[in-house]
């Protein structure tokens with residue numbers, strides 16, 4: 733039988749969301765490295781949004797969606813992934829767990845709200861608090877510059893990945 737799987741889907745323009753997704757992957761791998769007999773074995777997969785097909789989503793037990801907020805919305809490539817996958821997945825992922833991690837310059841709530849609405853359509857279950865990482869990029873120069881996470885920001889994303897993988901291993905999700 734296939735192992736239950738955590739799927740991390742990301743899109744990033746200047747590196748922050750990619751780093752957040754990789755931090756979540758890192759945290760998830762830490763949760764599953766020392767497998768204990770009372771826990772299920774868990775697989776962790778990380779995919780760029782442009783490479784995601786409906787079968788990837790259908791094969792997972794839980795999801796972390798990671799992208800920047802662009803012009804008060806989720807980034808276009810993330811939206812394109814949902815547009816392509818929405819109807820093929822509709823009605824087949826009900827009750828599965830999800831988390832979001834949004835990279836923002838100042839806000840991030842618009843992107844989070846949009847993903848929450850799509851997730852509601854799929855009848856997914858949000859199982860973590862909102863995680864918006866504010867990179868404080870507001871001038872055009874700051875916005876276009878490559879981004880790196882602080883240790884605190886990295887740890888928050890890593891903790892989310894860890895909690896999601898742990899929840900799957902314990903059969904909570």
Ligand SMILES: Cc1cc2nc3c(=O)[nH]c(=O)nc-3n(C[C@H](O)[C@H](O)[C@H](O)COP(=O)(O)O)c2cc1C
Nearest residue numbers: 744745746747748749800802803804836837838839
């Ligand atoms: C075209 C564009 C529009 C943006 N619009 C917003 C916005 O509406 N709200 C916000 O908080 N940040 C906005 N930002 C800033 C990004 O969300 C922020 O720099 C984020 O860290 C980028 O993540 P990334 O490095 O994964 O691309 C915008 C950035 C770009 C390039």
